[in-house]
Amino acid sequence: xxxxxxxxxxxxxxxxxxxxxxxxxxxxxxxxxxxxxxxxxxxxxxxxxxxxxxxxxxxxxxxxxxxxxxxxxxxxxxxxxxxxxxxxxxxxxxxxxxxxxxxxxxxxxxxxxxxxxxxxxxxxxxxxxxxxxxxxxxxxxxxxxxxxxxxxxxxxxxxxxxxxxxxxxxxxxxxxxxxxxxxxxxxxxxxxxxxxxxxxxxxxxxxxxxxxxxxxxxxxxxxxxxxxxxxxxxxxxxxxxxxxxxx
Numbered sequence: 127x128x129x130x131x132x133x134x135x136x137x138x139x140x141x142x143x144x145x146x147x148x149x150x151x152x153x154x155x156x157x158x159x160x161x162x163x164x165x166x167x168x169x170x171x172x173x174x175x176x177x178x179x180x181x182x183x184x185x186x187x188x189x190x191x192x193x194x195x196x197x198x199x200x201x202x203x204x205x206x207x208x209x210x211x212x213x214x215x216x217x218x219x220x221x222x223x224x225x226x227x228x229x230x231x232x233x234x235x236x237x238x239x240x241x242x243x244x245x246x247x248x249x250x251x252x253x254x255x256x257x258x259x260x261x262x263x264x265x266x267x268x269x270x271x272x273x274x275x276x277x278x279x280x281x282x283x284x285x286x287x288x289x290x291x292x293x294x295x296x297x298x299x300x301x302x303x304x305x306x307x308x309x310x311x312x313x314x315x316x317x318x319x320x321x322x323x324x325x326x327x328x329x330x331x332x333x334x335x336x337x338x339x340x341x342x343x344x345x346x347x348x349x350x351x352x353x354x355x356x357x358x359x360x361x362x363x364x365x366x367x368x369x370x371x372x373x
Contacts, residue, residue, distance in 0.1 A: 129344050132353070134194060134333070135162045135360035136171040136373060138303070155180065163189045167360050169223060170194065174212060177219040194223035194260075197248070200304040202227035202264065206244045213251055223258040224248070225356075227302060230264045233276050241276075245283045249296055253288060260297035260333055260354075265319040266305045266312065273319055277326040290329055297354065298327040303336035303373040312337050314373065315355075317346065324351040339369040 137158040141151040155176045162170040169192040180193045195216045198204040226248045233241045252259035284296045300315040307313045314336020323332045334347045335356030359369030
């Protein structure tokens with residue numbers, strides 16, 4: 127299987143999180159985008175502040191690599207207004223795909239109308255500007271029942287408001303990779319959770335993010351019906367190696 131076109135090669139650590147300088151962080155992003163171009167990965171996933179720089183690199187290389195960024199990252203509790211403003215800036219910087227962190231805490235608290243409105247407005251902004259939207263539900267913070275219910279909520283908002291013809295442009299995505307779990311539990315995609323997302327998101331596509339670190343697991347995800355894999359181990363996956371990267 128040519129796995130490269132399923133991979134969203136990802137670098138999302140801030141300088142503080144990585145305990146390095148801002149200059150070193152920028153260089154890591156440059157290296158990631160260059161690697162994505164060289165290996166023809168589907169997309170380079172980076173923080174919003176680097177979108178314009180990444181777009182310039184892709185254009186200069188005459189590459190088809192897409193540029194994606196995260197919105198409301200990583201907690202998801204930003205107001206809808208703030209998320210839309212962040213997304214609009216990324217659109218202005220010529221991003222291709224917007225990976226929103228849904229307000230899963232509000233969902234868990236039963237604030238369903240807030241979540242529905244957020245999904246509607248964020249998706250509309252993306253589609254109106256010919257962009258792809260992905261909704262990160264943070265599976266490590268949810269029970270299986272909540273994973274199913276939140277996935278179905280996103281699916282229904284998209285189908286009810288934008289029709290099945292736009293379903294392929296809106297993903298349900300598993301994780302940020304930054305959620306703090308207890309007892310060493312995984313904070314990224316698991317096969318069990320992705321099965322639930324794939325089944326309940328249809329006809330929306332699913333993205334597995336975090337935790338996929340080798341070729342075999344990546345292939346298994348695709349065979350399960352996953353359309354995209356977010357990983358900081360893209361090169362290792364394509365080379366058939368096991369990566370120790372955290373995402």
